[in-house]
Amino acid sequence: xxxxxxxxxxxxxxxxxxxxxxxxQEYKISVSPDTSFLEMLDxxxxxxxxxxxxPIAFESDCREGICGTCGLVINxxxxxxxxxxxxxxxHMRNFKDxxxxxxxxxxxxxxxxxKDLMVxxxxxxxxxxxxxxISVNTGSVPDGNTIPIPKDIASEAxxxxxxxxxxxxxxACKNASAMLFVSAKVSQFALLPQGQPExxxxxxxMVKKMDELGFGACSNTYACEAECPKGISIKNIAxxxxxxxxxxxxxxxxxx
Amino acid sequence: MVKLDSKVPAGPxxxxxxxxxxxxxxxxxxxxxxxxIIVVGTGLAGASAAATLGELGYxxxxxxxxxxxxxxxxxxxxxxxxxxxxxxxxGDSVFRLxxxxxxxGDFRSREANVYRLAEVSGNIIDQCVAQGxxxxxxxGGALANRSFGGALVSRTFYAKGQTGQQLLLGAYSAxxxxxxxxxxxxxxxxxxxxLVVVDGVARGIVVRNLITGEIEKYSAHAVVxxxxxxxxxxxxxxxxxxxxxxxxWRAHKKGxxxxxxxxxxxxxxxxxxxxxxxxxxTLMSESLRNDGRIWVSKxxxxxxxPNDIPEEERDYYLExxxxxxxxxxxxxxxxxxxxxVVDEGRGAQGQEAVYLDFRDAIKRLGKKVIEERYGNLFxxxxxxTGENPYExxxxxxxxxxxxxxxxxxxxxxMSTIPGLFVAxxxxxSDHGANxxxxxxxxxxxxxxxxxxxxxxxxxxxxxxxxxxxTSHPEFDKTEENIKNMINQLLSIKGKRTVDSIHKELGRxxxxxxxxxxxxxxxxxxxxxxxxxxxxxxKNVNVVGKNEDVNQCLERAGRVADYLELGELMARDALxxxxxxxAHFREEYQTEEGEALRNDxxxxxxxxxxxxxxxxxxxxxxxxxxxxxxxxxxxxx
Numbered sequence: 039x040x041x042x043x044x045x046x047x048x049x050x051x052x053x054x055x056x057x058x059x060x061x062x063q064e065y066k067i068s069v070s071p072d073t074s075f076l077e078m079l080d081x082x083x084x085x086x087x088x089x090x091x092x093p094i095a096f097e098s099d100c101r102e103g104i105c106g107t108c109g110l111v112i113n114x115x116x117x118x119x120x121x122x123x124x125x126x127x128x129h130m131r132n133f134k135d136x137x138x139x140x141x142x143x144x145x146x147x148x149x150x151x152x153k154d155l156m157v158x159x160x161x162x163x164x165x166x167x168x169x170x171x172i173s174v175n176t177g178s179v180p181d182g183n184t185i186p187i188p189k190d191i192a193s194e195a196x197x198x199x200x201x202x203x204x205x206x207x208x209x210a211c212k213n214a215s216a217m218l219f220v221s222a223k224v225s226q227f228a229l230l231p232q233g234q235p236e237x238x239x240x241x242x243x244m245v246k247k248m249d250e251l252g253f254g255a256c257s258n259t260y261a262c263e264a265e266c267p268k269g270i271s272i273k274n275i276a277x278x279x280x281x282x283x284x285x286x287x288x289x290x291x292x293x294x
Numbered sequence: 295m296v297k298l299d300s301k302v303p304a305g306p307x308x309x310x311x312x313x314x315x316x317x318x319x320x321x322x323x324x325x326x327x328x329x330x331i332i333v334v335g336t337g338l339a340g341a342s343a344a345a346t347l348g349e350l351g352y353x354x355x356x357x358x359x360x361x362x363x364x365x366x367x368x369x370x371x372x373x374x375x376x377x378x379x380x381x382x383x384x385g386d387s388v389f390r391l392x393x394x395x396x397x398x399g400d401f402r403s404r405e406a407n408v409y410r411l412a413e414v415s416g417n418i419i420d421q422c423v424a425q426g427x428x429x430x431x432x433x434g435g436a437l438a439n440r441s442f443g444g445a446l447v448s449r450t451f452y453a454k455g456q457t458g459q460q461l462l463l464g465a466y467s468a469x470x471x472x473x474x475x476x477x478x479x480x481x482x483x484x485x486x487x488x489l490v491v492v493d494g495v496a497r498g499i500v501v502r503n504l505i506t507g508e509i510e511k512y513s514a515h516a517v518v519x520x521x522x523x524x525x526x527x528x529x530x531x532x533x534x535x536x537x538x539x540x541x542x543w544r545a546h547k548k549g550x551x552x553x554x555x556x557x558x559x560x561x562x563x564x565x566x567x568x569x570x571x572x573x574x575x576t577l578m579s580e581s582l583r584n585d586g587r588i589w590v591s592k593x594x595x596x597x598x599x600p601n602d603i604p605e606e607e608r609d610y611y612l613e614x615x616x617x618x619x620x621x622x623x624x625x626x627x628x629x630x631x632x633x634x635v636v637d638e639g640r641g642a643q644g645q646e647a648v649y650l651d652f653r654d655a656i657k658r659l660g661k662k663v664i665e666e667r668y669g670n671l672f673x674x675x676x677x678x679t680g681e682n683p684y685e686x687x688x689x690x691x692x693x694x695x696x697x698x699x700x701x702x703x704x705x706x707x708m709s710t711i712p713g714l715f716v717a718x719x720x721x722x723s724d725h726g727a728n729x730x731x732x733x734x735x736x737x738x739x740x741x742x743x744x745x746x747x748x749x750x751x752x753x754x755x756x757x758x759x760x761x762x763x764t765s766h767p768e769f770d771k772t773e774e775n776i777k778n779m780i781n782q783l784l785s786i787k788g789k790r791t792v793d794s795i796h797k798e799l800g801r802x803x804x805x806x807x808x809x810x811x812x813x814x815x816x817x818x819x820x821x822x823x824x825x826x827x828x829x830x831x832k833n834v835n836v837v838g839k840n841e842d843v844n845q846c847l848e849r850a851g852r853v854a855d856y857l858e859l860g861e862l863m864a865r866d867a868l869x870x871x872x873x874x875x876a877h878f879r880e881e882y883q884t885e886e887g888e889a890l891r892n893d894x895x896x897x898x899x900x901x902x903x904x905x906x907x908x909x910x911x912x913x914x915x916x917x918x919x920x921x922x923x924x925x926x927x928x929x930x
Contacts (some may be wrong), residue, residue, distance in 0.1 A: 072568045072680070080793070081571045087405035087791045087837050087846060095843050097361070099534040100370045101574045104459055107365050123677065125774050127588075131680050152505060153843040158484065163362050167474050171467035174424045176346045176743050183381065186435025196428040199463065203364055232426045 044135045048082070050094055051142040053151050060151065062140070068284045075118065076101065076108060076129055096155040101126040101265065106202035109209070110155050111142045111149040116206035116265045124204060124267045144205055146214035148252040155236035159205045161251040162219060169243035170223045172232050173205035185231055198225040201269045207262035207270070213254030220248050221278035222270050243277050243283055296551060296625050296903045299914045302406040307351050307392075311410045314705070315748055319755035326351030329754050330761065332499055333357070334486045334541055335552055337366030339718025340456075340520030341465035342742025350747055355512055356469065358479055359485040360604050364466045367522055367534040368738060371458025372579065374450035375735040376416040382439055386447040388412045390916030394445060395733060396922050398724020399698075400875035400891065402554070404899070405921055407704055412745040415736055419451055421743055425464040441554065441883035442732045449514050450732045453669070455579075461735055466744065476789040481713060485848065486541040487776045489517065489548045489714065490762075496714035497762040502780075504848065507840040509773050511764040516713050516750050518847060519545060520742065523697035523719040526857045527559060528808070529800025532561060532577045532692040538852040542701050542720050550709040551901040551913060553702035553722035555859065556867035559729055559876045560809050561695035562628035565678055566647035573694035576678060579671055583621045585664065586688070587656040588612050588628075591693070592650050594639040600649055600687045606623065611635055615887075624862040626728060626809075626876050626889070629692035630640040633809045642689050651687035652785050692809060696734060698725040698867070698876065702901040702915075707741060710903075713759055715750060717741035722899065727875025750857060780840050783850050788833030792846060795830050796853045799823065799860055807864045814884045816868040820861055828858040844847065862902060862910060869912060872896045892925050 045068050052266035053060030067085075069078045076098050083093035103112040112118035116235040118128040133139065143153065149157040187195075199222070224241050227233030233240070256275060265271045303314040321329065329352050333344040338359040345358040378391040385498070391412035396403060409923045419437070423429065429451050430438040442450040453460035454787050472478040484501040489515070491497065498513035524539035525531035544553045565576045565582065565713065586867035589610045591603050611631055613620040623631070635641065642649050661684060674685045679689070700722040701709050707723070709716050718738040723731065754757075762768070806819035830853065838844045874883045874896070882890040901916040 070569050070571065073571050074573070074678075075568075076575045077571045078575055079918075083846075084791050084793055087793075087835060088789075090787075090835065090837055092838055093846055095845060099360070099365055099536050100367060101535060101578055102370055103367050104366045105367070105534060106455065107360070127677055129678065129680065157854060158362055163364075163461070163470070163480075166364075167470045169474075171471040172426045173425065173467075173471055175349055175430050176342075176421060176468070177417070179420045179424035182379075183436050183665065184427075185423055187431050188435050189431045190432040194430050195426075196430075196456075198427075199428050200454070200456060202459070203362065226428065228427055230426050231429070232424060239674075254325065256908045 042069055042071070044130055044133060046133065048202040049138060049140045050155070052094070052154055054153065056066040056152060057149055062094065063175060069134045071129070072262065073099070073130045074126060075112070075128040076126050076128065077224055094155060095153040097184060103127045104202060106204035109204045109206055111143055112138050113211060116209040116257060117142060117204070117267050121264070122267055122269050124202070124211060141157050144209035146208045146253070148214060148216070149208060161253070162203055162216070163206065165216065165220055165244050165247045166223065168234070168247035172227060172235060187230060191229055195226045196228040198222045198229065198270070198274055201270050202268055204267060206265045210255065210261040210265035211257050212261070213257040215256050215262070215273045216248050216253040217256045217278065218266065218270055218272065220244050223273035224278045224281055225274040230278060235282065241278060241281040242285050242289070296710055298551070298710070298901055298911050298913055299704060300404060300915060301706055302404070303532055303705065307405060307409045310406050315652050318748060318752035321751050323754045323848055327353060327701065329353065330355065331516050331518065331750065332512060332516040333518045333520060334499065335359070335366065335720070336363035336466070337520060337522055337718060338465055338738030339742045340518070341462065341469045342739050343476050343518055343520060343717055343746045344907035345465060345468035346474050346743050347750065348475070348477035348515060350470070350751070351477070352925065354472070354478040355481060355514065357499070359480045359483065361482055362480065363469060363480060365461060366462060367537050368462045368535065368735070369459045370456045371735055374440065374452035374457045375418065375648060376442070376449050376730070376732045376734040377419045377451060377736065378412050378449060379416050379419060380436060381442070382448045383510035384447045390447065391415060391449065393922055395675045395724070395730060396726070397925070397927065398728055400728055400729040400927060401723055401726065401893065401897065401919060403726030403873055403918065404815070404917060405919060408548070409706040409726070410745070411724050411737060412738050414740045417744060418579040418736060418739045420762045422461055422464050425468060427453060427460045427464045445730070458735060461739065465739070472882050473515065476522050484520070487524070487544065487851065489545040490761050490772050491548045491711060492766060492768045495712045498764065498769065500769070500776055502776070505843060507844065509776055511769045511773060513762055513764050513769070515754055515759045517714060518717060518750070519701070520717040521720045521721050524859060525697055527799070527860050528694040528803045530572060530575050530723060532564060535574060538855070540852050540855050542716070543855040543859055545701060545711070545714060547904050548711065549904070550714060551702040551709045551903050552699070552862060553899050553901045554866065555863045555902065556807070556870065557698035557727050557876055558578060558694055559625065559696040559698060560629040560692045562625055562632060562692045563690050565675070566645060566691035568679070577693070578675065578690060578696065582650060582668060582671060582792060584873050585659070586621065586650040586652050586666065587654060588621050588648055588650055589644060590635045591641045592640070595644060596640070596645050600642065600651070601614055609635070609640070610861050619889060622697045626878065630809050631728060632692055632876060645689065647689035647691045650690045651825040652683060653687065656684065673690060678777060694808070696729050698722065698727060698729055702899065706752065707745055708749065708753065708766070712808070713753065714756065715746055716925035717746055727877055765909070779851070780847065783836045783847060784832050785853070786831065786836065787847060788828065788835050790833045790835060792834060792836065792850045792853055794850070795834060796856065799826055799853070799856060802826070803860055803863070807860070807867055810878040810880050811867045813868065816864050819864040823857060823861045823864065826892060828859055831892055856908060861908065866900055866902065866911065869894055891926070897924070
């Protein structure tokens with residue numbers, strides 16, 4: 039089959055090191071519309087490598103939209119212009135011949151740039167380590183069916199749990215807030231009976247860590263929800279706020 | 295001469311593990327903190343092992359090359375996890391799960407290991423529920439189940455289409471708890487480049503810091519490799535881009551035997567290759583085959599649009615060849631049949647693809663029902679291909695998926711190097727020549743939560759290994775070798791990109807060491823791989839320097855290893871003069887084209903010991919089937 043190729047101009051953020059100055063560099067490329075966005079970058083990198091030039095550093099792994107590794111800001115949108123997909127699921131047929139595409143890393147104080155399009159998102163792990171778990175030892179737990187959970191509650195917990203930790207919510211927010219990410223985990227455990235014993239301790243520890251790490255406050259613009267590849271609802275943020283206030287009251291009671 | 299001792303405990307199969315646990319030596323609680331354990335990889339097996347070992351009181355150093363432990367490729371497994379709970383009261387039992395796994399593996403796995411896997415499967419579910427994994431539930435609040443991969447019972451537990459993700463997040467959160475408590479120290483963005491062996495015992499690892507390029511040395515009393523599978527040797531596979539063989543391959547070159555390297559599962563329901571630039575293959579759910587009909591044109595080189603090909607010119611080859619199983623024929627049969635028709639020149643529109651057609655199902659059931667059943671899969675398909683599967687038949691093709699081979703381990707999951715343990719897909723155990731659906735997640739978590747924490751304790755208590763400091767000359771020597779290899783890669787400055795060589799290797803592997811193999815092709819493959827390996831070391835261009843983020847260098851090191859592993863895979867396939875499970879040798883088939891196993895001569899695990907490149911010693915572990923009778927699989 040005769041295939042029509044797209045001729046594109048890419049403006050890609052290049053930054054050799056965290057403390058080095060970065061700038062947009064221009065590249066021309068001709069690609070098949072069936073190529074995925076990341077495969078286009080692979081092709082470009084192959085070209086650069088064959089000219090002995092430093093390839094563009096970017097991260098990706100599963101290329102099936104679930105690992106959360108990829109994440110670029112494309113024409114101003116984390117993961118690109120389409121809703122509810124990760125960058126790896128974006129295909130070039132969504133662009134037009136002759137387009138100019140701007141590609142840059144997620145930008146947030148808590149996500150420093152490592153190189154080019156790679157950022158350090160380990161702040162998310164620090165938040166999870168602070169309390170994003172249920173304290174249970176391996177091996178001496180009750181049978182799964184002794185903890186019945188209504189179907190709709192399990193589904194709601196599942197919806198919160200489907201966050202892939204990519205950080206698009208932070209990149210989308212003008213305050214670089216991590217509220218959507220943190221609230222998704224807080225919600226999952228707050229909904230489930232297993233999460234109750236540590237419920238208040240957990241939300242306080244995670245929020246405290248989130249603030250320490252330099253994430254901003256919720257901007258109430260819903261940009262996080264709009265850009266989330268998994269459609270995580272801002273209802274989670276509301277739930278987290280309720281949990282947090284309840285935790286304050288409880289803690290005061292305990293303290294008194 | 296390496297001797298393989300499987301260390302399978304004596305006694306009836308139902309009592310082996312229980313008795314073994316009792317007979318194992320224990321480390322006293324006060325002494326556990328005196329032992330350091332390294333865990334490489336933070337997928338299901340690695341994260342669950344690190345969490346549990348930390349919880350027991352050991353000092354755990356966990357390593358991942360990802361930015362976060364949560365990114366491990368276990369995350370991408372969708373379908374579910376098996377467990378013999380018999381919640382459905384449909385006749386499941388530990389013995390039935392054991393039986394299905396042995397038979398599914400075509401009698402090439404070790405009975406005792408598989409029985410233990412089935413035995414602990416129920417505990418895994420309980421553990422994950424307790425951690426808050428949001429498994430699907432019935433209205434009454436009980437855990438929901440579905441059937442999977444042709445099993446006759448419903449034993450698969452699932453969390454939407456994201457079971458792997460949710461189980462991994464469970465293990466990751468358990469590990470986070472130990473990180474918080476200071477018992478696990480996580481080293482992210484580190485790639486293990488070699489194993490340090492002193493006096494024949496695993497004493498530590500050497501890693502590259504992927505941000506700074508610094509070569510770092512870590513010692514421990516025991517080392518666990520849980521680094522996943524090596525399907526990316528084929529270049530295109532369903533594996534994540536960064537999945538690789540380096541850790542296990544370098545350990546193999548340090549003395550760990552590599553077992554059954556040629557057993558690679560090819561999954562029949564993947565999206566086909568669409569062009570030169572393609573980076574990986576996406577798996578579509580096998581459930582599509584419940585209602586979709588698979589066909590190609592009867593005419594060679596037929597480039598017509600599928601909707602223009604009339605009924606009488608379509609060949610529903612699976613329904614024709616396997617009337618009773620039809621489109622639901624098992625993975626190996628379906629994959630092989632697709633390759634046959636494509637090789638005949640009858641691929642969909644001349645491509646390496648076959649049609650998966652819902653036209654008749656839509657006609658029979660209505661679009662609404664199909665939408666309810668497969669809507670999200672159809673959307674995924676349309677996002678990737680730009681074609682609407684409600685109107686145009688899908689195109690699918692088989693792709694390398696899961697590697698059943700891996701480092702040889704005994705019943706304690708210890709390799710042939712004392713102190714080196716191997717878990718999950720990285721080891722060879724449990725799946726034999728073919729893996730059943732929803733069993734990979736089960737094995738990863740069984741190894742990590744419920745096997746290693748016992749057997750490593752036993753090793754530490756009975757062997758009392760000394761900690762070798764990283765100032766030991768062997769650490770320096772290993773570091774030096776790694777630095778030399780990196781410098782060599784960076785100094786070749788040839789004309790070929792790393793990817794171009796990887797792709798070429800992938801084509802050789804796919805064509806000659808893929809879905810079906812024959813003696814001639816395998817011999818050719820061995821020579822072609824050797825030639826390509828020489829080309830690589832003479833003419834590859836690795837751009838950049840070591841002291842930087844250098845993804846080109848990372849890939850080059852991995853491809854260097856694939857160029858050696860690929861040869862061993864071909865040699866293993868050449869040695870196995872039979873067809874079994876995922877390994878199909880064209881010379882060994884029945885008149886109807888079915889796999890012809892040879893239990894008299896090949897009921898063994900082929901463990902390969904590295905002598906020098908191109909020279910391996912084959913050591914056999916005979917397999918005995920005392921509890922399940924050897925029988926032929928039939929799908930007619």
